[in-house]
Structures are given as structure tokens and as C-alpha cells.
Amino acid sequence: MRIQTIAALTDFSTQAEQALDRAALLAAQHQAHLILVYAAEELNPRFVNPQARLEQRARQLARRHEITVNTRDFDEISDVADRALAAAAVADLLVMDRRMERAWSRPWRGSTLAHCLRMSPCPVLVVQQPIPDVEDLSAHYARMVVAVDGTGRSREVLQYAANLQTVAAVDLFQAEGGMQQELEQYRDELQEEADDRRLRIKDAFDARRNRVDSHTGARDVTRQLMVQQQRSGADLIVIGAPRHHWMDRWALSARGARLMGLVSCDVLVCGQLPQDRKDLEMPDLRGDSRLPQFKF
Numbered sequence: 001m002r003i004q005t006i007a008a009l010t011d012f013s014t015q016a017e018q019a020l021d022r023a024a025l026l027a028a029q030h031q032a033h034l035i036l037v038y039a040a041e042e043l044n045p046r047f048v049n050p051q052a053r054l055e056q057r058a059r060q061l062a063r064r065h066e067i068t069v070n071t072r073d074f075d076e077i078s079d080v081a082d083r084a085l086a087a088a089a090v091a092d093l094l095v096m097d098r099r100m101e102r103a104w105s106r107p108w109r110g111s112t113l114a115h116c117l118r119m120s121p122c123p124v125l126v127v128q129q130p131i132p133d134v135e136d137l138s139a140h141y142a143r144m145v146v147a148v149d150g151t152g153r154s155r156e157v158l159q160y161a162a163n164l165q166t167v168a169a170v171d172l173f174q175a176e177g178g179m180q181q182e183l184e185q186y187r188d189e190l191q192e193e194a195d196d197r198r199l200r201i202k203d204a205f206d207a208r209r210n211r212v213d214s215h216t217g218a219r220d221v222t223r224q225l226m227v228q229q230q231r232s233g234a235d236l237i238v239i240g241a242p243r244h245h246w247m248d249r250w251a252l253s254a255r256g257a258r259l260m261g262l263v264s265c266d267v268l269v270c271g272q273l274p275q276d277r278k279d280l281e282m283p284d285l286r287g288d289s290r291l292p293q294f295k296f
Helices: 014-030 050-065 080-088 112-119 152-164 180-193 208-215 221-232 246-262
Strands: 005-010 034-036 067-074 095-099 123-129 143-148 171-173 199-203 236-240 266-270 294-296
Touching: 005 014, 005 080, 014 034, 014 095, 014 123, 034 050, 034 080, 050 067, 080 095, 080 112, 095 112, 112 123, 112 199, 112 246, 123 246, 143 152, 143 221, 152 171, 152 236, 152 266, 171 221, 221 236, 221 246, 236 246, 246 266
Parallel strands: 005 034, 005 095, 034 067, 095 123, 143 171, 143 236, 171 199, 236 266
Antiparallel strands: 067 294, 123 266
């Protein structure tokens, strides 16, 4: 599950620019192509030519991180969510800010973020926190909490998350008990790949607030993740589930959107992993003369 292409959205707001910085940092780490897409609910009068500004931003990121950056112009697509999904169709990771706006012409779809979580053909990283210093290791994720349930899918999500940020300590969080043997096997496999990686197995009873909730009969997995994140100080939470049915899509997007409202850290939602997209061929962006490309 090597990350070769990362797509990132921006409307040049502060939150969106933080997402671009994170996407560029990950692209540098994985030596991946970065695709920038301008996507705004309403045109900002300050930006007479947003595509030209986007290309300027691409040159800055390419020079700073020594990566290849492309810009994509989806003039034929006006809806922000549709632009995001078009970019995600050729990416291994979609990076965006927490966009809760709704397309009132299509109210049944919910917010832009919820629609992207439901329909994205690749994992979606929602950036909610700024990067302190792009030159320092503190700019990388220091600790992540990965929700696991002992299934094969959970193992794939864990592997993707562990490869996303190789310097991060990982907490394998189980909301339900009875999976100690499976989790220990996960941990041992990851430990063989990286001897210096810090791996811990945690459950809902690790935090006092979760123990109290469990004794009172409240088993809210989303809230348990929030409590675990606050206790561990993690700066990334990873959740994932297969989306075989429309109910699966709605359940995963609802959990992701609610979680982002409870925590201030970044959230990675893995509804579909890159290896599942076998029907899509990765285009050679470098060979398309219509796409501005910047490399330093």
C-alpha cells in the first residue's frame, strides 16, 4: 500500500492551507506526487485568478520540499465535493480541511466532508491542526490512535496508517475486549518492520472516564476514541470500515464527522484503501502537457 499520489484541496483559507502543508510534508516523506485542486463554495473576490495563485502555491511547495507538484483545473465541475472526488480518483490519499458546508441544491448529500467520507475511492485525511515547524520532526505525527476490531480489514487499515507516518508511536485501540491475542500479533508484525517504533495495546478500560461509561452501560465507541486521544495526547486518530452497502457508507461518514467535532487533532478515515481500486489506472501526470507541473 505504497502512497504514490496525494491529492489536496484548498480555497486559500487558513484551515485549507494547513491541509496543503500537511499534504506536502507527507508527499516529501513518501516521495509521492502531489496534486493541488482549487475548490471553494463561493468565489472570493480577493482572488481574481485562483488557478494562477494555485500554481504559485505549487511552485512554493515543490521548492520547499523538493517534490513534484501538479495542479488540476476542474472547470467543468462546480461542486466542491465532486471536485474532491475527481481528484481522489487518481490518488492514494485525499487531504482536506473540515468542510461542513452543504450544497443546498443537493441537501440529501449532507455536508461536503460527509459526502467525501462516504464516496472517496481512497482514504481521507482531515487536517484540523497546524504544523508547528516543517523543518522539525515535531511537524510529523508523534502518536496516533488506530481503532481496531480484530478483523482482516482492521489489519489493513493499521498497516496503511503505520506506513503513512513511520516515526509515529501507535496505540492499537480496541473498544471491545477479547482481542488481546490478535492485537499482540499485529504489534509483533509491525515491530519486526521497525524496531524503534513504539507500539501499545489499549482498550476502553485504559481511561477512567471510559471505565465509568462502561459500568453505567454507555458504550459509545466514538466518545471512547475521544477520551483515549485526550489521555494519550495523540495528534492523529485513524478509523476504518468497509463500505459494501449504503448503510455502511452513512455509518462511517457519520462516525468520522462526529469524531472531528469532538477532537482537535487530525482524523484519517479509511473507507476504501488504495489496493481496493483495481479498476482504476494511475495516469502518468508527468506526460500530460496540459497539467502545470513543478519540480525542484
